[in-house]
Amino acid sequence: MEEKEISGAVIARLPRYFRYLGELKDGGTERISSKELSERMKVTASQIRQDLNNFGGFGQQGYGYNVKFLYEEIGKILGIDQKHNLILIGAGNLGQALANYVNFEKRGFIIKGIFDANEKLYGKIVRDIPIRPMNEIKACMEEYDIDIAVLTIPKTEAVKVAEVLVSYGIKAIWNFAHVDLNVPEDVMVENVHLSESLMKLSYNLNRYQEEHRENR
């Protein structure tokens, strides 16, 4: 892998390349030019070339990209050529929805434990995994070499639980709680703040409608 720093914007676009290349591959396409790929993805061919150049570039002039090779290389860059063991904390609606999401497993993200503070849920099975009490998290992390914790608990609990997970040696947190976690910088955090996403949509809707009214 290249030594140079890759911008966050490029990284954020990689999964979308991965998705399109996966669909092309599954559809039997072996090669694609940056022009064709750009038409499908609705980004400029020059952006595609620039983005993929960050990784040394995989295209050959006038010959296009090898779809399967590029798909696999991006997969490696994204770290999904290897398995990741996950625990899920918070077995409410959202937690159960995520646990049932088959695609994660297909991508090598394997849930090894589901935990909740609500004792009424203990023993309930979600996707073959029983919901267990919070005080069993540590043992589960030691048993399965857990990389990633998924936090689907209320924001009032999340900061504290994240601190405990850090003390157990968690390396990454996928955070759905609507709060900023306070973790050391060697612990990776990816936030999914659903209500913020909905507000962005609402902003764009209002803005568009106002402009539309002004133009009438």
Next chain:
Amino acid sequence: MEEKEISGAVIARLPRYFRYLGELKDGGTERISSKELSERMKVTASQIRQDLNNFGGFGQQGYGYNVKFLYEEIGKILGIDQKHNLILIGAGNLGQALANYVNFEKRGFIIKGIFDANEKLYGKIVRDIPIRPMNEIKACMEEYDIDIAVLTIPKTEAVKVAEVLVSYGIKAIWNFAHVDLNVPEDVMVENVHLSESLMKLSYNLNRYQEEHRENR
């Protein structure tokens, strides 16, 4: 509202301001300086001043921001001072999780109908709303002046369903299906691609671990 175009990056940060100001307001804080706000939010005071200047700026030199006023103004900008009627399409785990998410209602996003293609679900009640067949979407949209559709259906269905919604006059789509929708540009789309978010986390985790190894 100002006429000038506001960058996507600023808009993306607004909900976070809104959240912090809401917490300050609920905690009884009346005024806050950009410096204090910057320490809480872990962004620079200069960024805060720049961001809020986009909206004419609400601060007074040496006096700080009026928390409640700023909270309400950002709420207006985000369009959540007014109610939005939603329909939810796809009553699987994720759809039900979203329907049960109380916070959306608190922010003025009201779900008026839940629809699914699976007839086994018809009549099942989620948060006081019965799950109904897809062919009742149009009538529901006409009855309730629906702004936003939430799509929590498989990606194989999403493109087609989005086209139907557009023909019924939908104005905005909150898309959880892992596919890019093909809608006219006067229909706003906000994508939540969960597996892409998880891949970003996996990328950062791998990257960090590699750098760590290299430095040893």
